[in-house]
Amino acid sequence: DIQLTQSPSFLSASVGDRVTITCRASQGISSYLAWYQQQPGKAPKLLIYTASTLQSGVPSRFSGSGSGTEFTLTISSLQPEDFATYYCQQVDSYPLTFGGGTKVEIK
Amino acid sequence: QVQLVESGGGVVQPGGSLTLSCAASGFTFSGYGMHWVRQAPDKGLEWVAFIRYDASNKYYGDSVKGRFTVSRDNAKNTVYLQMNNLGTADTAVYSCAKDKGSSTGSFDYWGQGTLVTVSS
Numbered sequence: 001d002i003q004l005t006q007s008p009s010f011l012s013a014s015v016g017d018r019v020t021i022t023c024r025a026s027q028g029i030s031s032y033l034a035w036y037q038q039q040p041g042k043a044p045k046l047l048i049y050t051a052s053t054l055q056s057g058v059p060s061r062f063s064g065s066g067s068g069t070e071f072t073l074t075i076s077s078l079q080p081e082d083f084a085t086y087y088c089q090q091v092d093s094y095p096l097t098f099g100g101g102t103k104v105e106i107k
Numbered sequence: 108q109v110q111l112v113e114s115g116g117g118v119v120q121p122g123g124s125l126t127l128s129c130a131a132s133g134f135t136f137s138g139y140g141m142h143w144v145r146q147a148p149d150k151g152l153e154w155v156a157f158i159r160y161d162a163s164n165k166y167y168g169d170s171v172k173g174r175f176t177v178s179r180d181n182a183k184n185t186v187y188l189q190m191n192n193l194g195t196a197d198t199a200v201y202s203c204a205k206d207k208g209s210s211t212g213s214f215d216y217w218g219q220g221t222l223v224t225v226s227s
Contacts, residue, residue: 034212034213036214044217046215049207049211050213055215087152089213091212094157094166095154095166096142096154096157096212097154098154099151100151101151
């Protein structure tokens with residue numbers, strides 16, 4: 001199975017900060033990676049698919065990059081509604097797997 | 108608008124069984140793959156199962172393989188998850204999620220989930 005390691009697992013940031021989250025795969029997955037945002041008590045929301053494609057309706061401050069084994073999710077200017085937990089997910093092969101999550105909290 | 112509504116959760120004893128349902132609306136259900144994902148209390152996301160739009164392919168997570176069975180009824184716009192031989196590690200909120208396509212693996216809509224508690 002493909003393992004995904006996210007870092008950091010927790011980060012504290014301020015409104016307006018640029019934030020970067022990294023996801024590393026245990027083997028190459030081309031661009032078959034998605035990113036989700038989960039706010040407390042809510043269902044996850046798809047942000048990015050195929051590593052860098054913005055899901056419809058997602059603000060342009062979110063961007064994704066990478067291929068192979070290393071990927072990043074960047075929030076260019078953190079907004080109050082962005083404080084949440086973020087998960088990467090590989091969609092290269094079954095079983096699908098998620099990273100452990102990155103919780104973004106207000107500094 | 109797309110809606111996914113899960114039902115069937117509850118409290119079950121270890122070794123017991125439960126069947127979850129997910130009723131879908133707002134899209135052409137028969138054209139999309141469907142997934143089940145679970146989240147244990149205060150834990151991360153774990154993918155559980157997938158069924159292709161025509162049920163021709165089904166896949167399972169390692170921790171549930173051989174115990175859980177996914178199925179669908181396209182006439183009723185419903186996907187099911189039959190869970191057998193449940194253990195305490197299966198305690199979680201179970202959510203169904205719509206695949207972006209027939210089998211892309213990305214989930215563009217999620218239900219709110221149904222809680223399954225395995226306890227004696």
